[in-house]
Amino acid sequence: MKLTLKGARVIDPASGIDRVTDLHLAAGRIVGLDAHPDFHAEKVLELSGKWLLPGLVDIGAQLREPGPRYKGSLESESAAALAGGYTRVAVRPDTSPVLDSASQVRTLHDRAQEVNGVRVVPLGALTQGLEGRLLANMAGLQGAGCVALTNLRRPLADARVLRRCLEYAATHDIPVHFQAQEAALAAGGCAHEGALASRLGLPGIPESAETTALAQWLLLIEQTGVRAHVAHLSTARGLEMVAEAKARGLPVTCDVTMAQLHWTDATLAGFDANFHLEPPLRREADRQALCQGVADGRIDAIVSGHLPHEQAAKLAPFAASEPGMSSLETVWALGQALVDEGVLDPLTLAARLSLGPARVLGQGGGGLAAGEAADLAVFDPEAEWTPSGDTLRSAGLNTPLLGRPLKGRALLTLVEGDIRHSGFL
């Protein structure tokens, strides 16, 4: 269908465009911007006052498939992604069973086809069962469609296994994603090791759990030449280390979760298990440094860190609760809050939520150039809404924003020109 999206504020980080204009689509592709006298739309959507962006791209969300249904399903979590303005989501391999074989990946592909929602891009397991001992069938996983491999923050048996993983991945030019955490330094911890965790008696995860692991990884990345992505940075010092590695020309990118840009360990005071996250929320100085890193581009992407849970997972004392936050649907509103606070301009926000992560995944997207697939999101920056069991699509209601009024929400989400989410009008 030929479609014209008329009068929206078009924000395209790939070209640097940020102005009110029209965008034309045909056959699932972008035809172009501005006036096209010979383009005859079958349908025109009037979008004045709305923001039109490349569809958001996420890295490392948990869409709960395969896995236990009580935590969510591809149907619920794909709907959540689309409702959040996402068109492409790279999913974590710590599913049940683990995404460590080509057949698991193909099954997931089939399910994604069936659900026909957000584009699902698998991140495969780096080691068999994510157990950190034996290499996964990396080339096989790549062949089945994995864009990168990761052990998440699960430990590798030793530095030798890590080195071999990186060498083998480099052999096949498969990027490796990782969350930097030295398991022994983080053991038993559930909160940033600082004054507040000390007061509350919560076992801490020190900054050095991130930085010592990061040092080891970066040195072995340098040695092996593998392309790597640091997921979910949490400390100012960690950011410095990654930025220094980038400056020296290492093939490294990094992301931060939206939660880290908003909250600090000060949220622990009420023992609210919804703030039990991995990595933990850190100090205000870390938050500010991460915001700065997002603004100046040392951080390539802002991701959701989406990890939906059933209610019982959080109904426990803080340390005994399961870590993670359901967040795909609230990232945009929190991003808009960063714009309102003057941390980011809209173009930079769009870059970190779409173009940046799209480049990390290397599968295109993140721009509005003619000829590109029409993966788009239209946001209503004035929409006021409150996350609740009625308004959220995700099966996970584990967000501290439940019941909290927010501003800004996706109005339309198009995948290859197909309107897969339209709502809240």
Place this chain on the structure above:
Amino acid sequence: MIDPASRPGTPAQVQLGDDGRLRHFIDIEGLPKALLTEILDTADSFRGVQEAQVKKVPLLRGKTVANLFFENSTRTRATFELAAKRLSADVLNLDIKTSSTAKGETLLDTLQNLEAMQADAFVVRHSDSGAAHFIASQVTPRVAIINAGDGRHAHPTQAMLDMLTIRRHKGDFSRLRVAIVGDILHSRVARSQILALNTLGAAEVRVVAPRTLLPVDVEALGCRVFTRLSEGLAGADVVIALRLQKERMDGALLPSESEFYRHYGLTRDSLAWAHPEAIVMHPGPINRGVEIESAVADGPRSVILDQVTNGIAVRMAVLSMAVSGQTREREQRRQETQ
């Protein structure tokens, strides 16, 4: 920053009713000096009950107190049981072993069952920090929750019985230098003591330990940090030794018990650094020859057995205050709905 609205209340909000009276006793943090003093005064009055021929008062007659111990304890549970019985309450003792795989669910299920039994107070001990707060704010807001120790977080009745002991021996807090020696890192007792001493206006609170047994940024709790015993004890009016768990050696926190004793043990020699009139306290149970010398534990400056006696009085005070706070709230609600 977006400030979430839905998070559970701060300790002060959870523990105090709208009229500022106690309805749970979970944490020293957030409680005003007047309330801590009220607890001490009430406990003082119960000391008389303990010395009477008939050691009972009818304050909690017809009420049920359930002791929920998710973690082993002999002494704390016994003194809570005695305190409840001396208030004429019915007492239910439950030892609940947590399975490490499904702690949260076990806790939740257990509590829902117990709530249905219409208990008026839960005395809770649990290995997770924040467990008592979680129960009070999320699970059973209508039952008075008394924290008998949660993880490394708080042990407020222990801190208050220590405060009562200090007050009975030393009087005014404002002139006192108090040194807490030993495993501060794992100690909920130390955390609650530091907060209580600060609220009651102690002149100086010190902690003395090797760096492996000190929490990060512990100064922020309101104490001075010493790593040498001679400096930490210098001129101290009150010296509190903490129990050193045997398993600390396994975690690479200390080389050996004997090395700890040599550097941090309270002995007749090391006590010479403190004020000549200093009293010696210990929350028990004591490891003789590890954190304290027998001659000190049993010596003239030791008030360790006094602490035990005061423990019953403080627990009577807290139980009666919190249960009456809850009862008052319930009656107000009933009147409002009628």
